[in-house]
Amino acid sequence: MRLSVLKPQGKSGIFMSAEESQPTIRISQVSKYFGDFQALKNVSLDVKQGERVVICGPSGSGKSTLIRCINQLEKHEQGDISVDGIALDGSRSALNAIRQRVGMVFQQFNLFPHLSVLDNLTLGPMRARSMSRLDAEKLAMQYLERVRIPEQTDKFPRQLSGGQQQRVAIARSLCMEPKIMLFDEPTSALDPEMINEVLDVMAELASSGMTMIVVTHEMGFARRVADSMVFMDHGEIVESAPPEKFFENPDSERCQDFLEKILQH
Amino acid sequence: MKKLWLFLPFTLLSGCADNWGWYVVNPTTTSGYNNLWFLLSGLYYTVLLSFTAILISIVVGLLVALPGLSDNKFLRGFNRVYVEFVRAIPILVLILWVYYGLPQLASISIGVFWAGVIALALSDSAFEAEIFRAGIQSIDKGQYEASHSISLSYSDTMRFVILPQAIRRILPALGNQLVYMLKMSSLVSVIGMQELTRKANELVVTEYRPLEVYTILVLEYLVLILIVSAMVRWLERRMNADQRS
Numbered sequence: 001m002r003l004s005v006l007k008p009q010g011k012s013g014i015f016m017s018a019e020e021s022q023p024t025i026r027i028s029q030v031s032k033y034f035g036d037f038q039a040l041k042n043v044s045l046d047v048k049q050g051e052r053v054v055i056c057g058p059s060g061s062g063k064s065t066l067i068r069c070i071n072q073l074e075k076h077e078q079g080d081i082s083v084d085g086i087a088l089d090g091s092r093s094a095l096n097a098i099r100q101r102v103g104m105v106f107q108q109f110n111l112f113p114h115l116s117v118l119d120n121l122t123l124g125p126m127r128a129r130s131m132s133r134l135d136a137e138k139l140a141m142q143y144l145e146r147v148r149i150p151e152q153t154d155k156f157p158r159q160l161s162g163g164q165q166q167r168v169a170i171a172r173s174l175c176m177e178p179k180i181m182l183f184d185e186p187t188s189a190l191d192p193e194m195i196n197e198v199l200d201v202m203a204e205l206a207s208s209g210m211t212m213i214v215v216t217h218e219m220g221f222a223r224r225v226a227d228s229m230v231f232m233d234h235g236e237i238v239e240s241a242p243p244e245k246f247f248e249n250p251d252s253e254r255c256q257d258f259l260e261k262i263l264q265h
Numbered sequence: 266m267k268k269l270w271l272f273l274p275f276t277l278l279s280g281c282a283d284n285w286g287w288y289v290v291n292p293t294t295t296s297g298y299n300n301l302w303f304l305l306s307g308l309y310y311t312v313l314l315s316f317t318a319i320l321i322s323i324v325v326g327l328l329v330a331l332p333g334l335s336d337n338k339f340l341r342g343f344n345r346v347y348v349e350f351v352r353a354i355p356i357l358v359l360i361l362w363v364y365y366g367l368p369q370l371a372s373i374s375i376g377v378f379w380a381g382v383i384a385l386a387l388s389d390s391a392f393e394a395e396i397f398r399a400g401i402q403s404i405d406k407g408q409y410e411a412s413h414s415i416s417l418s419y420s421d422t423m424r425f426v427i428l429p430q431a432i433r434r435i436l437p438a439l440g441n442q443l444v445y446m447l448k449m450s451s452l453v454s455v456i457g458m459q460e461l462t463r464k465a466n467e468l469v470v471t472e473y474r475p476l477e478v479y480t481i482l483v484l485e486y487l488v489l490i491l492i493v494s495a496m497v498r499w500l501e502r503r504m505n506a507d508q509r510s
Contacts, residue, residue: 073410099416110411114429123425124415169411176415 022085024049024211025070025180030079032065032235039065040076041235047180052212054222054243057232058258063215066232067182070213071102084179100128103173107185109165111157117144117168118153121175129176136175143171147201163194167201174205181205183214217262223247231255289474290481300468304481307464308489314378314453314460315446318385322446323439325386326393331423333398344394351391357452360384364456381453389446396442400435401427433504440497444490451486461485 023046032040039062047053055063068074070081072088072095081088083098112120121140125131131139144150147167149160157165166186173181183202187195199221206212206225216222222229222243229246231239231254239246239255250256290304291297333344354362364380367373375383404427412422432439454463465482469475 071414073413096416099413102414104410104414106407106410106414108407110405110407112408112411112426112430114433124417127418127421127425128416172411172415 022049023047024051024084025213026080026082027066027070028080030066030069030076030081032062032069032074032076039235040069042079043232043235043237044079045230045237045240047211047213049179050209050211051227052206052225053214053228053230054226055213055215055230055232056217056219056222056258056262057238061232062235063230063232064184065235067104067184067213067215070180070182071099071104073104100176101179102182103176103178103180104182104184105166105169105173105186107188109157109162109169109189111165111169111172113157116154116156117149117160120157120168121172124172124176139175140171143174144168146174146204147171148197161194162190163197166190166194166198170198170201170205180211180213183212183216185215185217187216187218219247219259219263231258233258285477286474287477289468289472289477300472301481303468304461304464304478304485307459307461308485310378310458310460311447311450311489314381314385314458315443315450318382318389318450319443319446321382321386322389322393322442325390327397329390329394330397330401333394334401344398348391348394351387354388356384356388356449357455359388360452360456363387377453377456377458380456381450381458385446385449385453388449389442392442393439396435396438397431400431400438403434404430436497436501436504440494440501443493443497447490447493448486 025045025047027043027045030040030043031038043062043066045053045066055066057063065074069076070083084101086094086097086101088094088098112123115123118137118140121143122133122136125136125139126133141150141153144153147170149164149167149171152160152164152168157168160168170186186202187198190198195218199218202212202214203221203225214222214226226243229239229241229243230237231246231250231252233254239250239252241250246255247259250259288294288297290301292301329344329347332340333348335341360381363384364375364377367380367383368375408426408430409422412426417426450460451462454460454466457463461482465478469478472478
């Protein structure tokens with residue numbers, strides 16, 4: 001089986017002409033409340049095929065909530081979200097179709113602790129994509145090689161380092177052959193020396209043309225990989241710009257303050 | 266060998282006072298040997314009854330626990346009502362009701378064995394439901410999110426991700442329930458089930474030796490439960506083998 005998602009699809013993104021590509025993710029006027037607290041305030045964001053968007057902002061600014069709304073780990077109260085032309089309309093089938101297309105990597109890895117590395121990877125393909133065990137294992141081995149840990153198949157998650165666990169989690173998502181990958185602070189729970197091995201895998205994935213939305217504070221990675229930077233604060237998108245402009249000359253004061261604080265060192 | 270070991274405390278006790286009469290279960294005499302076998306023969310139904318009931322109550326308990334975790338308040342309500350209602354009925358009362366009452370209500374005939382199984386399983390299922398609910402709730406919500414993100418269905422998420430982890434955590438509690446069930450099965454003797462306690466009662470009536478017969482009965486339950494406990498601990502170790510690093 002060939003893995004079409006992995007083939008380089010050229011650099012696309014916000015610099016493409018409008019007729020070339022419809023947004024693959026369309027978020028419009030989305031609001032989300034936790035009780036009385038409004039976590040998202042009329043947020044709109046379009047992401048095109050192959051685009052790499054990095055979202056940053058202070059904690060509690062709603063960046064994780066926003067990407068979790070895309071695959072409905074959080075349900076939004078107002079606004080519309082569509083992925084790959086499929087609108088979230090509250091139906092089970094639309095939700096499933098979207099979750100099939102969207103992979104997610106979590107801060108805490110969320111590997112299945114009772115399953116071996118290989119079983120972590122094959123569960124989704126076997127149960128949600130009706131693949132045979134043999135095909136699923138072949139697929140899993142391909143992705144384990146891609147995240148550079150093919151030798152750990154029979155280990156259990158807790159026997160691996162944090163960086164290895166996160167790479168297994170990335171491979172688990174890729175086994176669903178998604179069109180879009182969401183990363184929710186993928187390196188925030190890692191020891192410093194393990195951050196790079198995860199970022200390298202993500203950069204490699206980006207260079208293969210995967211559409212990615214990454215919530216992270218790793219600004220070096222953002223500068224290197226992002227097509228588009230988004231700054232969120234208090235549940236709103238405050239600034240959205242290409243990385244050159246975003247880092248050198250952001251429009252809003254809040255964004256300038258934030259960048260000054262995190263780029264100090 | 267085990268039998269000899271069992272008799273060690275008896276010989277010690279027999280020296281202590283004149284009012285012990287171990288001849289009733291002395292295996293070297295014909296009547297004592299027969300009496301002893303009569304007592305031990307109750308083991309079959311005690312074990313069969315308890316294990317059948319615990320299997321049914323685990324299945325029913327899980328089916329009652331799952332609605333309790335739902336977002337739907339009617340399903341949660343069903344769980345609460347079932348647990349509170351069933352938990353409030355004393356087991357002995359339930360046994361009597363199922364054996365004498367239910368046939369009249371449903372115009373069916375129920376044998377002693379199945380009446381016992383139904384009553385024990387029903388009573389225990391409320392506790393199993395609470396154990397399962399607590400076990401499932403103890404699983405990190407990241408496990409559900411990861412399952413959703415690889416688009417597993419609800420039943421696959423439960424079957425392959427949540428329950429295997431929950432069962433490892435609740436195994437000690439399930440073991441407790443099994444021990445409890447083995448002991449509560451003695452109550453089914455009141456409707457004539459030929460299990461350990463009933464056999465002992467019958468022997469007491471013919472031999473007039475309650476002290477010795479009931480002491481044997483205590484030891485029968487003790488040994489049975491020690492064996493079951495060891496089995497549960499073995500299972501725990503086996504299931505948690507993959508959790509050790």
